[in-house]
Amino acid sequence: MSYERDNIAKLQAYVPGEQPQTGTVIKLNTNEHPDLPHQAVIDTLRTFDPELLRRYPSPTARPFRELAAKVHGVTPEQVLATNGGDELLRLLLTVFATPGGKGIGVSDPTYSLYEVLAGIQDVPVTRVPRLDDWSIPGDFAKQLNDAGVNLAFIVNPHAPTGRLESVDTIRKIATEFNGVLVIDEAYTNFAEHDCLELVREGSGLDNLILLRTLSKGYSLAGLRFGYGIASNPELIAAMDKARDSYNTDALAQALACAAIGAHEEVSASWQKIKAERQRLTDSLIKRGWAVLPSQTNFILATAPAGIDHAVRIYQTLKENGIFVRYFNHPRLLDKLRITIGSPQQNDALIAALDNMN
Numbered sequence: 001m002s003y004e005r006d007n008i009a010k011l012q013a014y015v016p017g018e019q020p021q022t023g024t025v026i027k028l029n030t031n032e033h034p035d036l037p038h039q040a041v042i043d044t045l046r047t048f049d050p051e052l053l054r055r056y057p058s059p060t061a062r063p064f065r066e067l068a069a070k071v072h073g074v075t076p077e078q079v080l081a082t083n084g085g086d087e088l089l090r091l092l093l094t095v096f097a098t099p100g101g102k103g104i105g106v107s108d109p110t111y112s113l114y115e116v117l118a119g120i121q122d123v124p125v126t127r128v129p130r131l132d133d134w135s136i137p138g139d140f141a142k143q144l145n146d147a148g149v150n151l152a153f154i155v156n157p158h159a160p161t162g163r164l165e166s167v168d169t170i171r172k173i174a175t176e177f178n179g180v181l182v183i184d185e186a187y188t189n190f191a192e193h194d195c196l197e198l199v200r201e202g203s204g205l206d207n208l209i210l211l212r213t214l215s216k217g218y219s220l221a222g223l224r225f226g227y228g229i230a231s232n233p234e235l236i237a238a239m240d241k242a243r244d245s246y247n248t249d250a251l252a253q254a255l256a257c258a259a260i261g262a263h264e265e266v267s268a269s270w271q272k273i274k275a276e277r278q279r280l281t282d283s284l285i286k287r288g289w290a291v292l293p294s295q296t297n298f299i300l301a302t303a304p305a306g307i308d309h310a311v312r313i314y315q316t317l318k319e320n321g322i323f324v325r326y327f328n329h330p331r332l333l334d335k336l337r338i339t340i341g342s343p344q345q346n347d348a349l350i351a352a353l354d355n356m357n
């Protein structure tokens, strides 16, 4: 006897990147930051007052939202704090994707969690394939409008290719699309530009939400803290009604404030990762790989000898304690997604590759 809803019974669960629990492996598979969190975060953790654990936290993470608003040039009413960026995605589905409706739209390939969340909400996914250069087709909004979709997701800079779309491209899509457009900026800290100007006052857009997370740029994947920034406070107010009453905890709020308060100093680490990204790209190209220019903290690299080669390298690296990501997607079978690690980790990866030949 099975008791769950039919769509849950049919659901394929999200498959996270492998998280081996031994300390000795080199993890270049889930886009974590190689450095520890900023010292301000560590100090806040060490001096955290247990009295704050006894009491309920701010239900809306007000101090964090005020700080984030100041950093980004928006109002606190445009910011929603969530338990990881993933909770924001779930809220977006709950609030904007009508059960029995036309579902969500994505540019394919994309973050596989979107599809799982759509399955939970029991709505379909309309996939618009990216072009050969991984750009978004010019009629993206039109295709989704024609399909009757009213919630769309674009990862920008894009995962898993690292490509960045211009602000003008995003503005055009938001203007044309008849629904809520989510720009997932999980990797924006490593990119040349973001889309903040499109959510600031005067953008003229009422349907845009940016996703941000502390998991990647701030070395806080274990903390579970993300947030949304909307061009229109009404979108935030709608999601505020549907979230858990205390969706971010007191400790997470305090550490998140410390992290974003240190954003200028943390940005030095983004520069280091960008330099390592260039070095790793050059090393791989020298060894016969094709590597797309990336605006993220990972690269998508095509193995010198095709599909079997990518799988073989993935497996051999894993046997050597180095984890990278392989995607079972028709357009990605000859490729590996490699997180930019510390200089030592990147050197170990290159050494392991050289040892295979």
Ligand SMILES: *Cc1c(COP(=O)(O)O)cnc(C)c1O
Binding pocket: 083, 084, 085, 086, 087, 111, 155, 159, 184, 186, 211, 212, 213, 214, 215, 216, 221, 224, 225, 226
């Ligand atoms: C990492 C990531 C997120 C959010 O991750 P959290 O750890 O839940 O904050 C969202 N979108 C994409 C594409 C990501 O890679």
